[in-house]
Amino acid sequence: MGFDTAYEAISEEADAGHRWAFGTGFADPLAGVDTTLPDGVDGADLGAYCLMLGDDALIMSHRLQQWLARAPELEEETALANIALDLLGQARLLLARAGTADGTGRGEDDYAFGRLEREFRNVRLAEVADADFGGLIARLLVFSTWRLALLAALRGSRDPVLAAVAARGVSEVAYHRDYAAQWAVRLAGGTDYSRGRIEAGLAAVAPLTAELFADSDVERRLIAAEVAADPGGLRSEFEAVIGVALAEEDLAWPDVPPLTGVAGQAGRDGIHTEAMGYLLAELQSLARALPGATW
Amino acid sequence: MVTEPEGRTAPPQASRKHCERAGSTVSVLALAREISESVPDPELPMLTLADLGILRDVSADGERVIVSLTPTYSGCPALAEMRRDLSLRLAAAGLDAEVRTVLSPAWSSDWISAAGRRKLAAAGIAPPQPAPPRGGPVPLALAPVRRDVTCPHCGAPGAQQTAPFSATACKALYRCAACSEPFEYVKEI
Numbered sequence: 001m002g003f004d005t006a007y008e009a010i011s012e013e014a015d016a017g018h019r020w021a022f023g024t025g026f027a028d029p030l031a032g033v034d035t036t037l038p039d040g041v042d043g044a045d046l047g048a049y050c051l052m053l054g055d056d057a058l059i060m061s062h063r064l065q066q067w068l069a070r071a072p073e074l075e076e077e078t079a080l081a082n083i084a085l086d087l088l089g090q091a092r093l094l095l096a097r098a099g100t101a102d103g104t105g106r107g108e109d110d111y112a113f114g115r116l117e118r119e120f121r122n123v124r125l126a127e128v129a130d131a132d133f134g135g136l137i138a139r140l141l142v143f144s145t146w147r148l149a150l151l152a153a154l155r156g157s158r159d160p161v162l163a164a165v166a167a168r169g170v171s172e173v174a175y176h177r178d179y180a181a182q183w184a185v186r187l188a189g190g191t192d193y194s195r196g197r198i199e200a201g202l203a204a205v206a207p208l209t210a211e212l213f214a215d216s217d218v219e220r221r222l223i224a225a226e227v228a229a230d231p232g233g234l235r236s237e238f239e240a241v242i243g244v245a246l247a248e249e250d251l252a253w254p255d256v257p258p259l260t261g262v263a264g265q266a267g268r269d270g271i272h273t274e275a276m277g278y279l280l281a282e283l284q285s286l287a288r289a290l291p292g293a294t295w
Numbered sequence: 296m297v298t299e300p301e302g303r304t305a306p307p308q309a310s311r312k313h314c315e316r317a318g319s320t321v322s323v324l325a326l327a328r329e330i331s332e333s334v335p336d337p338e339l340p341m342l343t344l345a346d347l348g349i350l351r352d353v354s355a356d357g358e359r360v361i362v363s364l365t366p367t368y369s370g371c372p373a374l375a376e377m378r379r380d381l382s383l384r385l386a387a388a389g390l391d392a393e394v395r396t397v398l399s400p401a402w403s404s405d406w407i408s409a410a411g412r413r414k415l416a417a418a419g420i421a422p423p424q425p426a427p428p429r430g431g432p433v434p435l436a437l438a439p440v441r442r443d444v445t446c447p448h449c450g451a452p453g454a455q456q457t458a459p460f461s462a463t464a465c466k467a468l469y470r471c472a473a474c475s476e477p478f479e480y481v482k483e484i
Contacts, residue, residue: 027375032363032395075458075468082460089370093398148433155430164398168369170433171401171484178436179459185437241435248437 028107029092030161035100038158041225046159047102048121048218049228051111052268053150054094055122058112059276060143061087062283063126072133079179083140086172093165100161113287117277118270124259125208127267127276134187134197139205141180141245146212148173149237153229162227181245188249195249202246203254210258211266212238327360327390328353334381338373338463341414344381348406349374351397360385360392365402368464368484404465404483416447421454421469421480444480446471454478 037043064084071077095108106114125143130136151173154166187198213235215223222228246253265271286293331353332345344350344364352363362381366374378394385392404423407415412422421444444454451473458468466479 027378029366030396031378032361032393033398075460078458078462079460082464085370085372085464086368087370089366089368093369152433160399164401165369167399167429168366168401171429172369174433175459175482177433178440181435181437182439237432244435245437 030096043101045218047098050094050098052121054091055120056126057087058091059122060126083176090169097161113284123267135201137183138201142205144177145241149234158226185248188251206254206256207259216268330384337376341418346408346411363395363397365397367402419447423481423483426483448476449474
């Protein structure tokens with residue numbers, strides 16, 4: 001049999017019951033799940049909110065994947081790959097939920113590969129590149145501490161799909177947070193050099209944390225509908241957990257001003273840092289070159 | 296239970312014979328359940344969907360059989376493989392069946408059956424300890440979690456964790472203090 005392109009040969013259609021590789025069957029992660037909107041919830045708002053949470057996970061996952069084949073130890077590479085996989089799974093569920101909520105019927109791939117930079121709603125913390133392993137650990141500590149508090153609050157969401165995704169995510173992100181916190185403590189208590197790296201990492205991510213606790217119009221409406229978590233309400237838990245982790249080796253939270261947005265707009269408004277364009281170019285290149293490719 | 300297949304290749308031939316007597320809803324459901332329970336996990340092939348505890352329900356919607364599965368981890372690629380394998384086996388048995396995802400309650404490693412735990416240990420993988428309670432605040436662990444894991448090779452207690460993550464989302468790496476063998480541990484979740 002002949003194929004016009006290499007991709008055709010390895011696609012689902014060419015596969016008589018057995019795929020060429022394990023894990024390539026990207027079925028709808030919400031297949032068979034009841035995606036009816038709860039009473040009084042605006043579908044467009046819920047869709048926009050799921051994109052925020054889904055984009056945080058998707059973009060953070062992509063940054064973590066860039067560490068593969070570059071991590072200092074095999075065990076750390078395995079850890080980062082697993083954390084990236086958990087977040088990618090959360091992203092898939094949330095982007096699929098967005099498509100069933102906002103009425104457009106778009107699938108996870110449409111959102112991940114078909115949107116432009118200004119349409120991504122992730123916080124800027126998720127998109128910035130890590131200078132080194134210390135920078136990665138500081139960013140992962142802040143990200144996972146914040147996301148765990150957020151998902152824990154969302155377990156009580158009035159949207160049953162969001163509540164279920166959050167409940168599963170809590171168990172996963174708890175492992176991510178422990179991993180990052182234990183490495184932060186180890187680096188801080190190691191050599192002067194390793195301590196300097198985690199301090200520099202914290203200094204790099206501290207300006208990006210104010211944005212995590214700011215709310216948007218969409219969130220305010222969904223908080224009133226008991227669907228979304230109040231971002232401002234997560235700050236006390238975030239500060240308490242980070243405080244415990246830093247106190248273990250007498251690290252100080254850097255006193256630095258927040259990174260400003262553009263005319264008061266930031267990641268949730270689609271205003272990103274310069275790093276985002278490069279990240280998306282890599283993330284979307286194959287899907288843009290070969291639209292609809294499957295393998 | 297049908298005989299466990301060796302791998303994830305062809306559906307067991309026994310299923311085809313069963314389908315000839317699949318006249319009533321009861322026998323259709325029994326057949327669907329038998330097939331569903333026997334599908335192996337591609338990443339932990341010693342376990343079936345029933346052993347793993349992800350098979351939530353087998354029911355009838357008119358003529359149609361509905362099989363419900365709960366994913367383990369959000370990103371576990373094995374679920375897509377198991378869904379596909381299950382669908383192929385149900386279709387090969389002549390059943391009109393649909394495989395649905397059930398997200399809530401989230402899967403717990405506590406749902407791995409006693410038989411599943413024995414099979415894991417026999418394959419050199421330590422089964423999970425009881426999962427932590429759900430719902431409240433999640434405590435932060437600033438040192439590696441100490442678990443009293445028994446070595447599946449020599450049976451000695453007190454194995455030490457070498458890495459909190461492993462080759463699949465669901466496992467951590469341990470090393471036995473007595474026999475020095477490394478092994479995987481299914482994490483409690």
